[in-house]
Structures are given as structure tokens and as C-alpha cells.
Amino acid sequence: MSCKAGQRHHPLRIRQPRLSETLPGLGRPPLVFNVALPPPDLSSWLAPPSGMPGVWVFDSGRSGPEMVITAMVHGNEYAGGWALENLRRRGPVLSSGRLTLILANLEAFDRFDAANPVMSRHVDEDLNRLWHNTRLNSREHSSELERARKLQPYIARADLLLDLHSTLWPSEPLFIAPPRQRSAEFACALAGGKELPQTVLTDLGHHGGSRLIEHAHFMSAGGTGRSCLLEAGPHWEPATVTVMESAIARLLVEAETIHLRGQATEESCPPEMAVVTDNIIARNADFSFIRPWEGGVTIPKAGTPLAHDGHDLIYTPYDECLLIMPNLRPRRGQLAVRLARRTAVLFRS
Ligand SMILES: [Zn+2]
Numbered sequence: 001m002s003c004k005a006g007q008r009h010h011p012l013r014i015r016q017p018r019l020s021e022t023l024p025g026l027g028r029p030p031l032v033f034n035v036a037l038p039p040p041d042l043s044s045w046l047a048p049p050s051g052m053p054g055v056w057v058f059d060s061g062r063s064g065p066e067m068v069i070t071a072m073v074h075g076n077e078y079a080g081g082w083a084l085e086n087l088r089r090r091g092p093v094l095s096s097g098r099l100t101l102i103l104a105n106l107e108a109f110d111r112f113d114a115a116n117p118v119m120s121r122h123v124d125e126d127l128n129r130l131w132h133n134t135r136l137n138s139r140e141h142s143s144e145l146e147r148a149r150k151l152q153p154y155i156a157r158a159d160l161l162l163d164l165h166s167t168l169w170p171s172e173p174l175f176i177a178p179p180r181q182r183s184a185e186f187a188c189a190l191a192g193g194k195e196l197p198q199t200v201l202t203d204l205g206h207h208g209g210s211r212l213i214e215h216a217h218f219m220s221a222g223g224t225g226r227s228c229l230l231e232a233g234p235h236w237e238p239a240t241v242t243v244m245e246s247a248i249a250r251l252l253v254e255a256e257t258i259h260l261r262g263q264a265t266e267e268s269c270p271p272e273m274a275v276v277t278d279n280i281i282a283r284n285a286d287f288s289f290i291r292p293w294e295g296g297v298t299i300p301k302a303g304t305p306l307a308h309d310g311h312d313l314i315y316t317p318y319d320e321c322l323l324i325m326p327n328l329r330p331r332r333g334q335l336a337v338r339l340a341r342r343t344a345v346l347f348r349s
Pocket of ligand 1: 073074077165166
């Protein structure tokens with residue numbers, strides 16, 4: 001029996017009798033990661049011609065879309081640094097418009113240490129949670145807020161913003177679009193390209209603050225700015241750079257058509273859309289998955305046990321449940337995994 005849209009066939013969370021026999025958990029896997037990709041040399045980004053550290057601008061001299069590609073919003077996700085530095089060195093080929101490349105958190109990247117590679121994600125706070133005007137226009141100060149305020153003029157002029165990210169735990173690459181039709185179209189147009197992730201996920205934001213792709217420029221009703229994020233694979237794997245470079249190549253070729261028509265000129269394979277239904281937050285410090293689930297796995301049956309959280313067992317609430325980027329070691333209060341459902345239509349216009 002298959003699930004109809006919106007139906008749930010099993011409770012998400014069930015408290016277990018204290019002494020009952022429950023499934024053994026995976027426990028807390030050690031924080032040991034293989035850094036197969038060395039950090040790039042980004043010295044040419046420190047004082048570029050734009051006058052703004054981390055920002056290179058390429059102008060075709062012909063009118064056309066404003067393209068902005070951001071990477072390293074998280075300082076240790078330097079696969080994006082490789083992708084943008086490779087592009088800068090080659091020199092991008094633009095048929096029209098202007099391209100701005102931004103390495104967002106060079107200060108955090110400066111602190112990268114291969115012996116402890118998870119520590120340089122940010123300096124003071126997550127740069128991908130503070131793009132709401134209430135934070136940007138506040139009197140608060142942090143390394144990341146200052147940087148966001150400096151980058152804002154480049155972001156606010158984007159017709160198309162592609163934000164490149166990578167993942168700590170194993171996960172199939174995917175595109176994420178904010179909940180706006182115009183951005184979902186953009187992500188789907190990129191996802192239709194060769195050797196690119198087919199999944200386009202949309203959600204209602206991230207707990208803890210607004211992401212770059214949710215800046216008011218991309219969220220305002222009646223606006224035209226489109227944004228999407230690419231989770232391109234594990235942080236320190238050469239293959240992640242390749243996925244990012246394929247997405248960049250597709251963007252540069254298709255930008256004009258996507259900007260004007262909301263779709264690409266050619267499609268290798270149709271994108272698969274999915275929408276987040278549940279954010280599973282770890283309520284206990286001992287939260288533990290039953291298996292080391294990989295992101296992008298689809299679990300066929302409702303009621304399949306996923307994780308232990310204190311005395312609770314967490315289950316898939318519906319058939320064909322898609323796991324989005326499980327965090328195999330969430331702290332109490334942290335997002336452990338998101339559940340998503342495949343859908344034929346992201347938004348009804
Ligand atoms: Zn990231």
C-alpha cells in the first residue's frame with residue numbers, strides 16, 4: 001500500500017518501557033574524518049581587484065544576469081574554495097552579464113587544522129544563520145555578522161545565487177531551494193544537468209536563523225532574485241569539487257535562459273523534488289541512530305526504527321521516507337536529521 005500525499009502511517013516518536021528490550025543503537029561514532037583533499041592556496045583572494053577580500057568580479061561587458069556564486073560560508077568547507085579558485089585561475093567564459101565569486105568565511109578557513117578539521121566551521125557563529133534583516137540590521141557584533149554586512153551589497157544584486165556547501169557525514173549530493181517558486185525553478189534547472197544531483201529539496205527554513213539563500217532579496221513577494229544551495233558531497237573529498245564544478249559550468253551556460261524563463265534550454269534527466277516534513281531535534285545527549293544512515297537514503301516502510309533519543313524510539317512516519325543529511329553525533333538540542341517526502345509539485349502557482 002502506498003502513502004497518499006500528506007498521510008502518516010506511524011507515529012514519529014514512541015516512548016519505550018524503561019526495561020524493555022529495544023534495538024541496539026549505533027552509539028556515538030568517533031569524530032574521525034579522512035581529509036583526502038588538502039586546503040587550497042587562496043592567497044590571491046586576500047587583496048583582489050574588487051577591493052573586498054574574498055570577492056572576485058568578472059564582467060562580460062554585455063547586459064545579462066547578475067550571477068553570484070558563494071562558497072566557504074562554512075570555513076572548513078574548502079572544496080568550494082578549490083572550485084572557485086580553479087574557475088578564477090582559468091578565467092570564466094561569460095556570454096553576457098556579470099559573475100561575482102565570493103569566498104565568504106576566509107577568517108574561519110585561516111584556522112583550519114587537519115588534526116581537528118571540524119573546528120574551523122566558523123569564528124563566532126554560523127554564517128549561514130544570520131541573513132535575516134533583524135540580525136543584519138541589529139547592533140550585535142560578531143566576526144560573521146560583520147562579514148555578512150560587508151557581503152550584503154553583492155548578495156542583494158544577484159539575479160541567480162548559487163551557494164556551494166559540503167557535508168561532514170556521508171550524504172548523497174542534493175540541491176536545496178528556499179520556499180519560493182522562482183528559486184525552486186532555478187534549482188530544478190541546475191539539477192537537470194549531466195552529472196549533477198537530481199534531488200531538489202525545499203523546506204520552510206532552518207531552525208536557528210535565516211540561511212544566505214533566504215535573504216530578503218530572494219524571499220520577497222514580487223522579487224526576481226533566485227537562490228539555491230548545493231550540498232555537493234563530503235567536505236574533504238576531491239569528488240565534491242567535481243560536483244561543484246559541474247554545477248558552476250551548468251549555471252554559466254544556462255544563466256540567461258534560467259533568469260528569463262525559469263528553466264534551462266536542455267535537460268539530461270528530470271529533477272526529483274522533495275519537501276521536508278519533519279525536523280528531528282535530539283532531545284537527549286545520548287541520541288543515537290540505529291544504523292549509520294547515509295543522507296539521501298529512502299526508507300520504504302512507515303514504522304521503521306531510525307534512532308534512540310533518551311527513552312524514545314524514532315520511526316519513519318510514512319512510506320518512502322527520504323533521510324536528509326543525518327548528523328550521526330548531534331548534541332542535545334541540535335538537528336539530528338530531516339525527513340522528506342518526494343513530491344511531483346513543489347509549489348502551486
Ligand atoms: Zn555548509
